[in-house]
Amino acid sequence: MNAVAVPSTRGRLTTAAPLAPLVWFKSGGVAQWLFEPADADDLSGFLERLDPSIPVMALGLGSNLIVRDGGVPGVVVRLGKPFATVERLDSTTLRCEGGASGILVSSAARDAGIAGVEFLRSIPGTVGGFVRMNGGAYGSETADVLVECTVVLRNGEMRKLSADALGYTYRHSELPADAIVVSATFRGRPGEPDAIKAEMDRIAASREASQPLRSKTGGSTFKNPPGHKAWELVDQAGCRGLRRGDAQVSEKHTNFLLNLGSATSADIEALGEDVRSRVKEKSGVTLEWEIQRVGVAS
Numbered sequence: 659m660n661a662v663a664v665p666s667t668r669g670r671l672t673t674a675a676p677l678a679p680l681v682w683f684k685s686g687g688v689a690q691w692l693f694e695p696a697d698a699d700d701l702s703g704f705l706e707r708l709d710p711s712i713p714v715m716a717l718g719l720g721s722n723l724i725v726r727d728g729g730v731p732g733v734v735v736r737l738g739k740p741f742a743t744v745e746r747l748d749s750t751t752l753r754c755e756g757g758a759s760g761i762l763v764s765s766a767a768r769d770a771g772i773a774g775v776e777f778l779r780s781i782p783g784t785v786g787g788f789v790r791m792n793g794g795a796y797g798s799e800t801a802d803v804l805v806e807c808t809v810v811l812r813n814g815e816m817r818k819l820s821a822d823a824l825g826y827t828y829r830h831s832e833l834p835a836d837a838i839v840v841s842a843t844f845r846g847r848p849g850e851p852d853a854i855k856a857e858m859d860r861i862a863a864s865r866e867a868s869q870p871l872r873s874k875t876g877g878s879t880f881k882n883p884p885g886h887k888a889w890e891l892v893d894q895a896g897c898r899g900l901r902r903g904d905a906q907v908s909e910k911h912t913n914f915l916l917n918l919g920s921a922t923s924a925d926i927e928a929l930g931e932d933v934r935s936r937v938k939e940k941s942g943v944t945l946e947w948e949i950q951r952v953g954v955a956s
Contacts, residue, residue, distance in 0.1 A: 664733075665707035668696040677725045677734065680717060682782070683915075684874045685923045686725025687953060689734035697740050698810065698840045706814025708733065714812055715952060716838045718784035719759065722791070722877045726953035727923045735838055737786060746770045750847055751805070756786035756840045760793075763844070764858055773849025775803055776857045780865050782877055786839035792826045796861055801826040807842040809833065816840075829881050829948055870908045874917035879930060880945040888945060889913040892933055895940040902929040915949075927951055 664671065675692035678684050695701035705714065713732030717723070741757030744766040752772065754763050760778035763785065767775045777798040778788065787793060788800045789807050804821040811817060811834065825832030833839070865871060880888040892898070892912040900907040904921035907929065908914040915926055934945045 663709045663712065664691060665704050667693065667704050668700045669704075670694040675734070677717070677720075677730065680736070681720030681723050681725055681876075682874060683724060683876050683917050683921075683923065683926060685727070685917055685921060685926060687727050687729025687923075687956065689730045691733045693733050693735050694738045695735065695740070698808070698816065701735065701838065701840065702810050702814045702816050704814070705810060705812060708814075710813070714836050714838075716786055716790075718757070718787040719782060721782035722787065722949050724876065724923050724927055724949055724951040726927070726951065727956035728954035730953040737784070737838075737840070741840065746772075747843070751843060751845045753841060753843050754785045756784065756789075756838070756842070758785045759783070760788065767844075767846060768851050768854040768858060771849055771851050771854070772846040773854050773857075774798070774846030775844055776854060776861060779858045780861045785842050789824070789839045789842050790831055790833050791829050792824075792831055794829070796864075799826075799828075803844045803846060805843040805845050807839050809837040809839050812836040868911055870910045870914050870916060873908070873914075875908070875914050876926075876949045878913050878948050879915050880913055880934075881948045883943050883945065886941075886943060891937045891941050891943055891945065895933070895936040897933045897936055900929065900932065900936075902932060905929040907933060922956075923953075924955060 672692045675689045677689050678686050717734050717736045737757035741755040743755045744758050744763055745753045747753050750772055760781045764775055764779040777796045780795045781793045792800045806820050808818050882888050889912045897907045898912050899909045903925040904918040905925040906916045906918050908916050937945050
């Protein structure tokens with residue numbers, strides 16, 4: 659990509675930007691370009707003028723992502739502070755920008771006396787990722803609370819979509835791969851802030867007890883197959899503590915992979931494939947990746 663092909667912007671555009679510091683695994687290569695737009699109009703105008711042959715992908719908190727060691731060609735869009743706000747619309751509804759974290763959304767809901775979105779406290783990601791992946795935990799998912807979202811398409815068109823238009827299934831939506839979620843409206847139900855806080859605290863304590871939160875990890879690695887829990891299948895296949903280089907299956911929660919220090923993304927992804935092979939051999943079940951894997955191998 660040359661400078662002529664990249665439009666001007668009011669935001670920040672960085673070439674050969676290291677992505678490892680921006681993802682939880684702390685591994686992987688560089689983005690050919692990293693674009694942090696000033697606002698939704700800046701993003702829309704940039705994509706409208708960007709050569710359509712140049713690929714584009716969105717990056718949230720980088721919590722559910724393996725960036726391959728050869729880096730990501732094209733433009734990686736990161737929604738920063740301008741997209742990290744939450745606004746109360748009425749007694750049960752919040753408008754959230756695409757870069758707002760689950761903790762920010764759930765805390766704003768608590769303060770506004772809106773129940774039903776406590777589960778977002780437990781998901782390490784942003785609104786854009788929740789909407790795209792139908793993020794969920796503790797018996798709830800994004801499809802339960804989403805009213806509508808606004809996305810910017812690859813051609814720069816800004817479009818408002820209802821929840822029904824997203825074709826939600828388990829950890830999946832029909833959003834185009836290069837559509838970027840810039841905002842979403844969530845609807846909960848009236849609740850008492852103290853009760854909402856208690857539920858959020860319960861969720862936080864449960865996560866702390868069962869998941870390796872203080873490690874370089876990527877969150878839940880595999881989707882739960884119908885009728886099964888992924889972690890149980892991984893454990894039954896003898897993969898607890900399994901290693902490849904500095905990549906390891908967590909001994910605390912077997913559906914988490916860890917970077918113990920200097921693991922490459924290739925190590926982490928290969929370990930995941932080792933686990934999938936062992937589970938298939940042991941139980942006959944093919945695990946499906948929940949973690950997104952992007953970029954090119956080195």
